[in-house]
Amino acid sequence: MTTGVVYDQRMADHKCLWDLKYNEKPERFINVLKRCEELKLLQRCLPLKPREATEEELLKLHTPDMISILKDTENISDEEALEKLSSKYDFLYIHPSTYQLSLLAAGSTVELVSNILDGKIRNGMAIIRPPGHHAMKSEYCGYCFYNNVAIAAQHALDNRGLKRILIVDWDIHHGQATQQMFYGDPRVLYFSIHGFQNGAFWPHLRESDYHYIGRGAGLGYNINVPMNEVKMGNSDYMAIFHQLLLPIAYEFNPELIIVSAGYDAALGCPEGEMEITPACYSHFTNSLMGLANGRLAVVLEGGYCLKSLSEGAALTLRTLLGDPCPPLLSNLDTPTKSAQNTILSVMYVLRRYWKCLQHLEVFSVQEIKDATKIRENQFWPQIEFLGSDEKPETYPTRDICPVQDPKVAAELDAQLDVLIAGTCLDVQQYRVGFVANSTECIESLSEIIQRCHMLPTDRTETGAGRTTSAILLNLIDSLVDGTCRSGIAIGDNSCHIVVDSLKYAIDDRSLQNVMFIDMRTHPDREIQKFFQEDVRILYASLFAFLDSCGSESVGAKTTKLAVNVGLQQSCGDGDVLSALFRILLPVAYQFGPQLIVVAADHSPSGGVSSECFGQVIHLLTSLCGGRLAVIFKHNKDPSSSLSGLKICVKALLGDPISMLTPEGTNQQLNVVSMSAIHNVIREQNAFWNALKFEVQVPDINVLIPPYMNDGKVLRYNPELLQH
Numbered sequence: 118m119t120t121g122v123v124y125d126q127r128m129a130d131h132k133c134l135w136d137l138k139y140n141e142k143p144e145r146f147i148n149v150l151k152r153c154e155e156l157k158l159l160q161r162c163l164p165l166k167p168r169e170a171t172e173e174e175l176l177k178l179h180t181p182d183m184i185s186i187l188k189d190t191e192n193i194s195d196e197e198a199l200e201k202l203s204s205k206y207d208f209l210y211i212h213p214s215t216y217q218l219s220l221l222a223a224g225s226t227v228e229l230v231s232n233i234l235d236g237k238i239r240n241g242m243a244i245i246r247p248p249g250h251h252a253m254k255s256e257y258c259g260y261c262f263y264n265n266v267a268i269a270a271q272h273a274l275d276n277r278g279l280k281r282i283l284i285v286d287w288d289i290h291h292g293q294a295t296q297q298m299f300y301g302d303p304r305v306l307y308f309s310i311h312g313f314q315n316g317a318f319w320p321h322l323r324e325s326d327y328h329y330i331g332r333g334a335g336l337g338y339n340i341n342v343p344m345n346e347v348k349m350g351n352s353d354y355m356a357i358f359h360q361l362l363l364p365i366a367y368e369f370n371p372e373l374i375i376v377s378a379g380y381d382a383a384l385g386c387p388e389g390e391m392e393i394t395p396a397c398y399s400h401f402t403n404s405l406m407g408l409a410n411g412r413l414a415v416v417l418e419g420g421y422c423l424k425s426l427s428e429g430a431a432l433t434l435r436t437l438l439g440d441p442c443p444p445l446l447s448n449l450d451t452p453t454k455s456a457q458n459t460i461l462s463v464m465y466v467l468r469r470y471w472k473c474l475q476h477l478e479v480f481s482v483q484e485i486k487d488a489t490k491i492r493e494n495q496f497w498p499q500i501e502f503l504g505s506d507e508k509p510e511t512y513p514t515r516d517i518c519p520v521q522d523p524k525v526a527a528e529l530d531a532q533l534d535v536l537i538a539g540t541c542l543d544v545q546q547y548r549v550g551f552v553a554n555s556t557e558c559i560e561s562l563s564e565i566i567q568r569c570h571m572l573p574t575d576r577t578e579t580g581a582g583r584t585t586s587a588i589l590l591n592l593i594d595s596l597v598d599g600t601c602r603s604g605i606a607i608g609d610n611s612c613h614i615v616v617d618s619l620k621y622a623i624d625d626r627s628l629q630n631v632m633f634i635d636m637r638t639h640p641d642r643e644i645q646k647f648f649q650e651d652v653r654i655l656y657a658s659l660f661a662f663l664d665s666c667g668s669e670s671v672g673a674k675t676t677k678l679a680v681n682v683g684l685q686q687s688c689g690d691g692d693v694l695s696a697l698f699r700i701l702l703p704v705a706y707q708f709g710p711q712l713i714v715v716a717a718d719h720s721p722s723g724g725v726s727s728e729c730f731g732q733v734i735h736l737l738t739s740l741c742g743g744r745l746a747v748i749f750k751h752n753k754d755p756s757s758s759l760s761g762l763k764i765c766v767k768a769l770l771g772d773p774i775s776m777l778t779p780e781g782t783n784q785q786l787n788v789v790s791m792s793a794i795h796n797v798i799r800e801q802n803a804f805w806n807a808l809k810f811e812v813q814v815p816d817i818n819v820l821i822p823p824y825m826n827d828g829k830v831l832r833y834n835p836e837l838l839q840h
């Protein structure tokens with residue numbers, strides 16, 4: 118199963134006839150295709166035939182006027198008339214080709230989604246214009262005429278009976294139209310990250326703020342993540358993914374994901390003034406590919422810096438094709454204060470609807486009344502709106518696009534050149550290496566193991582003084598040499614063997630740093646003491662080691678180089694994912710290891726499913742270019758379950774991994790595990806800046822009654838609460 122792509126060369130025709138400085142211009146489309154061509158991506162995709170949307174498809178979400186008004190412009194060659202009509206809409210120009218191309222953009226998006234649902238392709242990308250997410254029921258807006266993504270989602274609901282669709286909108290502008298269309302529909306979870314500046318950012322709407330969470334049955338299924346400052350970058354966005362989007366997405370358990378993929382939050386874009394690096398879009402994409410059985414449709418929206426647009430879009434497509442995620446060139450750090458505020462505000466309004474957010478600590482109404490008790494870690498959500506609610510009769514049509522100062526533009530362009538030149542595009546010959554001391558007990562897996570590259574089990578060169586495990590050293594060699602991207606070893610995984618191989622990777626193979634993650638229910642805590650002083654090795658364990666250390670080891674006694682999460686054996690999938698998103702991934706992204714070694718059980722025990730284990734492995738492949746070695750203990754018992762091992766091989770091979778079961782996603786978080794996670798975050802955020810969410814919020818759920826509207830800021834009013 119492959120990756121599809123849909124585009125139509127005619128999409129370069131649509132342009133503004135009276136102002137060539139418009140940033141939504143043909144080169145956006147041309148350059149994206151050109152970059153995909155250069156990276157030889159298009160030839161690897163299944164090309165889908167673009168087609169026009171039908172009236173029936175459009176009329177599900179748009180009024181008949183939306184068709185007729187645009188249709189009537191097809192034959193207008195009078196520029197003045199076109200400009201006059203365009204001025205009735207907020208940020209828009211119309212060209213005689215616009216009607217047909219808008220139909221093509223919408224129809225091609227439906228085509229992409231239906232090919233995914235037919236199983237003809239696993240995932241894919243629509244490289245299209247005009248974009249769609251501002252096109253409302255009865256109003257064109259923001260370069261958009263028909264809402265491509267929404268129309269495709271509606272098609273999946275109506276014609277394919279889908280029950281859960283996730284729309285992720287990472288365009289810098291709020292897709293207000295998509296929000297409006299599914300605001301009351303719990304079948305469509307709309308998640309948008311956008312510039313807001315408390316309403317000073319286009320489209321200046323109150324409804325773009327975080328407390329617009331849906332209506333009726335759709336409450337909790339509309340999620341806005343408004344950014345109130347410019348220059349937000351990878352650390353801010355990845356924190357939003359780890360703290361909000363991914364936990365919620367796993368709980369929602371979508372059957373399909375559609376991305377409104379604008380690249381206007383990328384570094385260099387004059388519209389967004391944000392700083393996401395092109396490679397970060399690979400990380401966004403890969404992190405969504407484990408969901409929905411891999412059914413992911415990426416649909417182009419905005420993006421106005423040609424260089425970061427084309428690079429970001431091409432890297433997205435490359436990731437859909439299964440190539441490794443290029444490591445981010447700078448390790449992640451603390452999200453900005455403003456991004457932290459946004460994330461906490463979103464958690465605050467949504468925690469009633471999503472179990473994964475119920476780790477948020479609250480303080481009581483009694484404490485709130487006693488204002489003197491307000492402590493440092495208490496967080497007060499506020500709402501501020503600086504926009505205006507008035508709408509003009511006509512909108513300006515010329516010289517309205519932001520222009521960069523030439524010096525700034527040159528500086529950004531140079532930064533992008535450095536980033537692009539530094540992006541690792543290596544692809545290893547084999548995706549998964551496999552080595553085992555004996556394969557007798559894993560015969561039931563032979564089919565899947567045949568798809569791996571067999572590594573030798575013996576070696577002549579042992580490396581200075583290393584006599585222990587030939588298979589582990591061979592595996593590490595193949596990853597460091599670049600023969601295999603990732604690998605599996607089955608054999609002895611006891612403490613000194615693992616220690617020896619980690620040291621080998623660093624001392625003999627010159628890796629700068631390595632992360633070891635012990636996911637076994639009985640982790641080997643001995644190992645960490647071998648590295649206590651070694652800043653090149655980071656030890657992390659997931660489960661509590663209750664056997665000999667007792668409660669002391671729950672939630673970690675720690676240094677920066679040992680992160681012991683301390684989950685309970687009785688915990689479930691939600692708890693494991695919580696530990697992953699709130700601790701392991703942020704810490705790993707800050708550490709930036711060149712290799713990750715995971716020790717795992719053949720099959721997870723307790724309440725944790727093997728699907729969950731597969732998802733964890735998949736999510737870890739975003740790091741270090743997917744250079745992941747997973748080691749299992751050789752088990753002589755032929756009847757033992759190998760479900761964890763099997764799903765791990767599948768995840769590394771890039772097969773779609775089964776979703777978590779409802780038992781996995783619908784459970785309350787385990788209280789002891791949550792407090793263990795809290796403890797780790799509390800202790801470790803002194804070392805790891807990326808862990809910064811240990812705060813309390815008020816235990817009330819309404820933003821209006823106990824709040825007062827004080828000028829433009831809506832804030833908590835202790836007096837109103839008395840009544």
Ligand code: Q9C
Nearest residue numbers: 208248259260290319418419
């Ligand atoms: N100074 C899309 O990205 N720009 N549409 C407003 C005000 C509006 C964006 C700038 C840009 C519309 C699909």
Ligand code: ZN
Nearest residue numbers: 288290379419
């Ligand atoms: Zn945009």
